[in-house]
Amino acid sequence: MKFLSKTVALCLIAAAGAAAAKDGVTNPVVKERMDLMQTIRVNTGTLGNMASGKEAFDPAAATAAKTALAAAAAEIVVKFQANEDDPVSEGSPKIWEDYAGFTTRAEALVTAAEAVDVASLDGLKAGMGAIGGSCQSCHEVYRVKK
Ligand code: HEC
Known part of the structure; x- marks a missing residue:
């Protein structure tokens, strides 16, 4: 039963991800x-x-997710x-009006992902704030729902 509900939950997460904007x-x-x-969302979710x-x-x-997250962050x-642009894109024109500001926020995620100490649960917990904060600090300026 436990396995079943976990599988269902994972399917729901996958479906929600697919429905996010790519349709x-x-x-x-x-x-x-x-x-x-x-990719960033999935690895952040694992951590x-x-x-x-x-x-x-x-x-x-945790190490695998950290490595994948840092690599993906560097790709932003x-x-x-x-x-x-695309009709379903949530990207703001501000990305290209202020690419330096966008880059600064992308680098903040790279730094946070590289810095998180995944050798211990306490280290992981301590590092999550900086990771989550960097998503938010970029999204609130450069990701707008149209
Ligand atoms: C430097 C800026 C920046 C950072 C940092 C950033 N994002 Fe984003 N994110 C964006 C932008 C811009 C979009 C909108 C892209 C589009 O729709 O064209 C987006 C879209 C998304 C989406 C929706 C993708 C889709 O399928 O439409 C998810 C999920 C997401 N971000 C998760 C995260 C998570 C989790 C983090 C932090 C670990 C993060 N992002 C960090 C800029 C950023």
Whole structure:
């Protein structure tokens, strides 16, 4: 039963992720940057679930998620460089009006992801604030629902 409900929950999370914005996205450049954000979301979710106790702390899995998150974070400035739009995009024109500010926020996530100490549960918990804060500080300025 426990296994079953967990599987159902994972399917729901996957479905919610797929429904986020990609349904109907036609511009391949925009789709790529959305996919990158989904990779960031999944790996942040893995770390967050361990930090909150939803999932058992597993240093190897935490290290893998940290590495994937830091690598994806470093890709943000690459994938968002082109000023491309799509009707379902939530990207604000401010990204390209103030690319330096956008870059600063992308680098803050790289730094936070690289800094999180995944060798212990306490270290992971201590590092989650900076990771979550960096998502928010970029989204509140550069991600707008149209
Ligand atoms: C430097 C800026 C920046 C940072 C840092 C950032 N994001 Fe984003 N994120 C964006 C922008 C811009 C969009 C909208 C992209 C679009 O729709 O074109 C977005 C979209 C998303 C989406 C929706 C993707 C989709 O399928 O439509 C998710 C999920 C997401 N971000 C998660 C995160 C998480 C989790 C973090 C932190 C761990 C994070 N982001 C950090 C800028 C950022």
